[in-house]
Amino acid sequence: MDQSKYCSQIDEIKFEARDEEQLATKEEVAQLRAALGALQWRAYSTAPQLMVQLSMLQSCVNKATVRTLKQTNKLVREAFHGRFLHMKVTDLDGVSSEDVCFVAWADAAVGNRPDYGSTGGYIICATTPAMNAGETASVTPISWRSARLKRVARSSLAAETQAASEAEEELMLVQLQWKEMLGYEVNLQKPGEEISSVPGVLVTDAKSLYDVLHKEDLNSAAGGLQEKYSALELQIPSRSLPSREFFTNFSSRVGGSEETSSHSSRAKKKKRWTNARFTAMAWLFLLVGIAIFALCSCQDDVSRPHFKWGQTKEKVFVTVAVRNLNRSSVSVRFAEDRLRFQCSDTEGKAFALDLELDQDIAPDLSRWELLSKKERWGEPVLMTLAKIFPAAWPALVHDPKNYRQVMDRDWSRDDDKLETSEDTFFEEHAEYLPQLATETDLERSTMLSGVEAVVVLARHHACEQCGVADRTFAAAAKKTAGAKEASVLLFAMDVRSRAARPLARRLGLRCPEAPRECRYLAFSRYGGLEPVLLRGRHDEAALSKSLELLSRKxxxxxxxxxxxxxxxxxxxxxxxxxxxxxxxxxxxxxxxxxxxxxxxxxxxxxxxxxxxxxxxxxxxxxxxxxxxxxxxxxxxxxxxxxxxxxxx
Missing domain, CATH: 3.40.30.10 (Glutaredoxin)
Incomplete structure (x- = not known):
């Protein structure tokens, strides 16, 4: 079973480089959940080697930091580099279905999680009786898991006990399911008797656990365990099943010692399947293979069309071309940061684009139209995007490399005089004018003790109207930077940055039409995202007076x-x-x-x-x-x- 194509389509998380201990933004957490969800399908389907790292990262989602994002991207790259590692379903050396044996390997690590929780895991494989004899044998993985243990473990024995208990439960389920798939009638009221005819072995590397399980009387003095919860963990299965089946099924192999379940007499079979061409093992993995194939092949149902783009100072032009376009099927949706296009050709083949734009647009001012003149790649659809800030975009989409095969530049609609300029404002004033980007940053600043107001300069480098007001603000920030107990904090926000764009949208920031319309934004802990608008000043003394009024308790x-x-x-x-x-x-x-x-x-x-x-x-x-x-x-x-x- 091969998922190489699926692994190639798992996207890394896009985020701005900053301190690893800073919390991830809501947008970054959404990307994190998507990446972990994609990795989870790969890990649970064909890649048990990814389970441990995946489990660790899933535990960090609610308090994700930049370090979590980096570790997730590392795991995405690991999945990509190992995309050709596939799961092989063997014929188990040709043994009959009646002789198939199941082996569960269980292990645990105590206190290895960020909150000092423990991790337990297992893998259950179908194999041949040769495995029980200590010989090399073929195996086919059936079930695997690696996750946080439900109960706090105070010792390695406690952790190993929980992991072994979970593995034994899953092993019992596999044995029951296998017997039912072979055509036997299964009495769920007596699971111990039913699984006695299906060989099963539990393997652990914990010698202490092995010794406890082989005591003559496990019920005596909690099996000699000081960990009472661990003793109870072992008592529950021993009381729920007859003792003979429990001990013979719950067996271990450590350092060459082994115990296997005894083979009881076969129950009389009542066959439910009439097609003998497939064994039960083939049916089981055929279904799994079909599901994985459907997942991988569904990526081909929708194709990316060719498109090109150009821009002027106020607009962006995107032209999508599809051969034999079904004109009535075209659907275009504009959002502040996305462009979504869907259509089909006359034969029903679907095409779609979901572009994460490099900068924001005004959806209500954006339009699309069908063009009559055919182009190289087919019949064109022109989309005209209205820019929020009239300035050159360095790129159309946030990650252009994902569209190299289908994206071109439309020089016929491009303003060749338009150039992207470098903005050094934030770097020049970084010493006394820190940057603020997210709603979380803003909320934390307003909640600081003794702070009456937080004043923000929302700046776009191409906004020529507010250049003087920006310099006045920086000068005021330089003067107030030396104050020991400032009741008004001054920040700058680069509205072009990806991190600041969600907050800029919430505030409805636009480039003013005239210098007199430039405004600073004053926030307080009681004002939420409803700022007081301060007029952008060309006079530093007037701005200082406004800041003095804001500092009043x-x-x-x-x-x-x-x-x-x-x-x-x-x-x-x-x-x-x-x-x-x-x-x-x-x-x-x-x-x-x-x-x-x-x-x-x-x-x-x-x-x-x-x-x-x-x-x-x-x-x-x-x-x-x-x-x-x-x-x-x-x-x-x-x-x-x-x-x-x-x-x-």
């Missing part, structure tokens, strides 16, 4: 007495209940440049029937907001907010 806690005694001097004071909703906190955060924000202690909520109070300068009585929609609450905030006098 907000969402401070108040008692009922403090709330009524608090005086609003130059700014309005808005007080929320302790049970304020998320959208109420976000709405107030949006106005934090114009007002101060307090939160009532939970014990004081009963003294306030309104959802919010506002104390305005020069007014003796507060204004109340009782109930209303989110839009009504925002309008109320606009009415009660008073800008700082310094801004008048």
């Amino acid at each position: 907000q969402f401070f806690e108040l008692t009922a007495e403090q709330a009524w005694e608090k005086q609003a001097s130059t700014r309005s004071l808005v007080i929320l209940r302790s049970d304020a909703t998320t959208w109420e906190r976000q709405a107030v955060h949006q106005q934090r440049m114009k007002l101060d924000i307090g939160i009532l202690q939970a014990s004081a909520d009963s003294d306030f029937r309104a959802r919010a109070l506002a104390f305005r300068p020069g007014e003796d009585q507060p204004r109340h907001f009782h109930e209303g929609s989110a839009e009504e609450f925002r309008s109320w905030l606009l009415n009660v907010s008073v800008p700082c006098l310094a801004q008048h």
Whole structure:
């Protein structure tokens, strides 16, 4: 059974190089799950040699780091290099189906997992009676597994016991299934008696386990084991099966010593199969082979069509050509980071492309059309993609090497004056202006103790409108970098980078049409992904003033007495209940440049029937907001907010 073609199509995880201890992003974890899922099919079908590493990596998915991604890619490459290692189904030296013997090898490693858990595994093979005699014999793998042991093991004996117990359970299932496939009637109420006629051997390298299993009385004093859980692990099968069948079936071979199950008299057969051309072994592996062949061959059902691409500053043109195109079958779907194309020819052959784009596009502004003039590779379909940021793309797709055989450059639609320029901004200011890329990075920064706001410069190197504002931001970051206890943190974000693109999409970032529309983004722990938009400044002093306003402590806690005694001097004071909703906190955060924000202690909520109070300068009585929609609450905030006098 050969899966070489399938192994060639397992994709590695795409990620940006960074510290190995950093957590993987959601997008990277999704790629990780896909890669491990593909490897799992290979490992469980024809490659038991991949099981151990696969099991280890699957345990790390929930807390995946960059190191996990690298190790997974290494395993993908290992699967690729070993793609021609196939599983061979032998005829077991021509022995009859009645004489087939099953051998289970079990092993364990204690405390070898990241959380100090243990790993157990087994492999069960069909073989000939010569194996029981200590001779060389042909084998055919039937079942294998390597996974975390369910129970914590405090010693190697405890781990070996669990692994052997799991192997014995699987071995019993194989013996029962084999007997049923031979045509016997199987009484599931008495499995011990049924498997006594099918030879089975359990092999372990744990001498201590071997000695315990060969004690005359396993029930006496827990078999002499200090590990009581391990003793129970061995007691359960001994009590569920008659003792004779248990000991004869649960046998071991260590250092040349061996015990095999005795052959009881054959039960009277009642044949269920009439076709004698195939033995039961052939039927079993024929089904497995068909499944694997179907998986591998299904990759050929859909072909990749030839396509070419060109670009201008604002658009990308992708032309797909298919001979004898069925024009009514064309389907094109645009997403921010993907282009999906499907069609078929007049004979029903399917074609498809699923392109992960190198940069983001605007799906609602993208179009496609059927062209009348035939090209070299067939009838063309033209797709016009609208760029989010008007700049040259270095490539159409994230991984061009996967499309070398079918992708060309469309020089007829390419702007030859368009060039990709190198951006040195982040490197020049890296010492005092760190980069921020993901939503997780942003959330961690806003939750730091003493931090009132996180201000982000979202930069695209080709955005000519905001160049001056970017330099002003970098100058402000350089001045604040030396502060010991900064309440406002400044970051830069490269919206071109693959890691930052999901966050840029969530924020709806675009290149402004004029310099006056450039904005910095101010976040806080209560604002979520709803930033305060700060005008991009050409004057460093004006930006410093905005940062000073952001540094004011907000969402401070108040008692009922403090709330009524608090005086609003130059700014309005808005007080929320302790049970304020998320959208109420976000709405107030949006106005934090114009007002101060307090939160009532939970014990004081009963003294306030309104959802919010506002104390305005020069007014003796507060204004109340009782109930209303989110839009009504925002309008109320606009009415009660008073800008700082310094801004008048």
